[in-house]
Amino acid sequence: MKETVLMKGNEAIAEAAILAGCRHYFGYPITPQTEVAAYMAKKMPKIGGTFLQAESEIAAINMVYGVASTGHPAMTSSSSPGISLKAEGISYLAGADLPALIVNVQRGGPGLGGIQPSQSDYFFTTRGPGHGDFHVLVFAPSSVQEMADLTGRALHLAWKYRMPAMLLADGTMGQMMEPVTLPDACNAFGDDNPWAATGTEMKRPHNIITSLDLSPENLEKQNFERFERYKKIEETECLWEEYLLDDADICIVACGITARVSRNAIVEARKQGLKVGMLRPITLWPFPKKALAAAAEHVGAFLCVEMNMGQMKEDVELAIRCKKPVALCSRVGGMIPTPDEVLEHIRKIAEGGDNA
Amino acid sequence: MIVFEKPHALTDTPLHYCPGCTHGIVHRLVAEAIDELGIEGRTIGIAPVGCSVLAYNYFNCDMIEAAHGRAPAVATGVKRAMPDNIVFAYQGDGDLASIGMCETVSTAARGENITVIFINNAIYGMTGGQMAPTSLLGQVTQTSPYGRDPKTQGYPIRVCELLATLDAPVYLERVTVNSVKNVRNAKRAIKKAFQNQVDGRGFSFIEVLSACPTNWGMTPQKALQWIDEAMIPQYPLGVFRDKEA
């Protein structure tokens, strides 16, 4: 049996990325994700990899762009304000169809905000974090084990679809320790990348990595092609978890740390005879629309539990075509909803008093 | 007898540059250096945002288009992943000395083993002639219509001198291409900047004073003279760093 170790979420991300074959990390210090960089700084030099503390978040994402251009897996990590700075580079990665892993251990905003956990980058991340029409794969882990598992998956899928992937965690997930069984070492990345800029060796025409196309006809075509790929991803790569949903009257929708909190509330509600279940999106893009629409067929109401002002709630309403009421239990600014608060919302819905 | 030949490292794509622009000359010098060192097959170039944004169509080696100012960061990533390849960034003054100054200085300070070719023509060309960080005092541009005024628009940045305050760079030289003699000298410098990288020596940086007749509002001939008369007094040619091997 594989060994189970105790790790912080941030450390699990770093180790899982290394185990998945990532050998190039670029970052800039920011709370609460600094452990990722610290772990990489210790480990990468010993395994022949790159750890580089970049001069800025902007430089870091562009270093990732450089490595990705050569067909090698690369990653960067930051927290919310730093991700704003990376938006430029993420857009270029998407435009040049390059794979990369970006980790966002979210903190409260906007602006400098605070350093306590938050989920307020939901819109920013799921709508395509940067200018232009694009998506990134978005994963929302809700345990340290998932931090490790989804890191590998994100890298693998980024590679498969040649697009950036984001691990969207929060300060709590990053800082907490839980037992984790690390995945096996693997190389999720092909060695043969005919598109990469590796030097022609005078054997082939030169490869060009670019997001620029001055012909509107061609650029439109590229966008169309990219969205064909996105469509396929929406059909095949959605991940979610259902918890006590089969007989539920009320369906909580929550991801990451708020899903953990909601789980406590559900256990308590069930003790009180309230039929509550949960649908936990694991991928936020693609969003589990079909699963939610199916749930809307048999539950009476939804309750989104979020650490933002109701950003995911909009996606839930869209997914179920507003067929059922969707209520919101929300704390922001670094505050985390308590199970009692969630339970209070559940009770109100059950009594018909909180139908959004 | 062959008297003139296009370097192999240049493609057959016709250049889009304006008449009298010296980008074409510098492209050729870079390509000649690549040919003569026999490194085309392992060279990866980084194009900037600016007039030379399409440089990736002109060089026969693998090319990467970077975001505005980020070429040194992209080059850093490439070089770290592919240390045996030859990596160069080709950047203009807005790209390198304004929006990308942080990347420029930091990459030089790390002493990345790359080659940077810096085209200084004292103006933003592609967007139609706005003031650059290297525009001269009094220079009239679209965004300094009354001439660059140091009180409100500051002074031009001498990048070679600035980078010469750092410990890491191995080679910093400013050249120009406004005469046959100067073109020959620029060729020598550019080739050396690539040779340094082949030898694993570290960060080499060549600043090329270039002409932009279109946006300077001059004939090509006059523009070449203006380099002598106005630019060189502000940006003296010469070697600012040449570490012994």
Next chain:
Amino acid sequence: MAHHEIVIAGFGGQGLLFIGKVLAYAGLIEKRQLSWLPSYGPEMRGGTANCNVILSDDPVGSPIVQHPNVLIVMNAPSLDKYEKAVVPGGKIFVDSTLITRKVERDDVDVYYVPATQMAKDMGLGNLANMILFGTVIRETGCIQDATVEEALRHVIPARKMDLLDVNLRAIQVGKDYQA
């Protein structure tokens, strides 16, 4: 009931996270479900640093301890902050050298240990945390005696392993302490 929700709170630097880590590693060794969550960043709320540990036989839901059944406090603001949160019947462990006031509730068990003074008197340096921890182990049974040493070996950095014995000694002092 093999379910413990533990809050350890005090000033930064008192070894609160250390206690939490020993608990977490002991849980790992005992193959229990667990979570360990520190406060992080400069503390702004009442000058306290804290650590939440959950040890359970069932999967851990929220890692945030809202209602601890074990509270370990090493400064007065922490007692003020968490006293009311403890579940009825819960246990509160107080470093009575640093906290002079008494616990006001009468529906919880309280253990006053002058740990800081004892550490000073017995030449145990800054191991007041471990003395208090010894009493916690004895009174809660939240981890097994047998796993403590192995857990400590995980938490103490290799280059400081010479401190293992003194830590064990401090824990024993706390276990033996009778008010």
